[in-house]
Amino acid sequence: MAAQPDLSIALIGCGKMGSALLRGWISDGTACHIYLLDPGGLPAEFEDYTPEKITFFDKPELFAGAYPKADIFVVAVKPQIMDPVCAAIKKAVPPEALLVSIAAGQTIASFENRFYNRQPIVRSMPNTPAAIGKGITVACSNQYTTPTHKEMANRLLTAVGLVEWVDDENLMDAATAVSGSGPAYIFLLIETLAKAGVKAGLNSALAMKLARQTVIGSAALAAADHLPADKLRQNVTSPGGTTAAALDVLMSDDGLQSLFDKAIAAATARSRALR
């Protein structure tokens, strides 16, 4: 396959997730140039890249007035301020430019309303392991995106991990609940496993170390083995043994599945409510 030209990208918002994307684009060479807007200032880790690689703006009116020559505009601000941010940058976004949103709960239609009704738009939901290039992003697009637009969006998002596309935008709420919010569930698992260890008699430092490394090691094993999760679980469960005793509790009718069903339903409903 022919090498694709590097992309010129405008990034609006350089907080936790915007920084993760920017780090990925710089390290894997996705972007030939980045126009960056963030009134909070340029994060120190990117200072060495200006002005050759990054043109930085700390005021929306300066960004808009510069008419950045970007192939793609990526909006990475909080959903709560999306309306004023989009209004402030609109004049710099050509109607044919690809707009990529990573904002939770913000629909494609809301961006068609904020920009132009035939604007090519990709709505995506990354997660925090993107900060170390190990994220997973779920994405969907509107009818005005061409295969080339989707390929460009795919390149942007694969800079921080895996990408899965869905055709039905309604699935973004469930995807947000599973993978967007998912890292928090795993961190909670570490906390609760450690607390249960303390109740069983371990000191808290040891319990935390055991719980944390068990999650890290198990995730690495799952990544290395490529076996389905249920097979990995069965491989470490001897009939009548200690693991089986714990799993009898965790897999009971009111156990982990029932809790996760409720948790994912709550997060899905919350994502819908953000629309």
Ligand SMILES: NC(=O)c1ccc[n+]([C@@H]2O[C@H](COP(=O)([O-])OP(=O)(O)OC[C@H]3O[C@@H](n4cnc5c(N)ncnc54)[C@H](OP(=O)(O)O)[C@@H]3O)[C@@H](O)[C@H]2O)c1
């Ligand atoms: N973090 C996650 O796990 C995660 C996962 C998936 C999706 N997302 C989505 O990613 C988006 C950003 O989340 P985040 O966690 O990265 O939030 P964040 O750390 O608060 O980053 C948002 C950035 O936007 C900046 N900003 C504020 N006003 C702006 C303006 N007018 N123009 C340009 N930038 C402006 C903020 O600056 P100040 O701090 O100075 O206000 C901040 O640096 C959200 O829509 C969220 O739903 C986040």
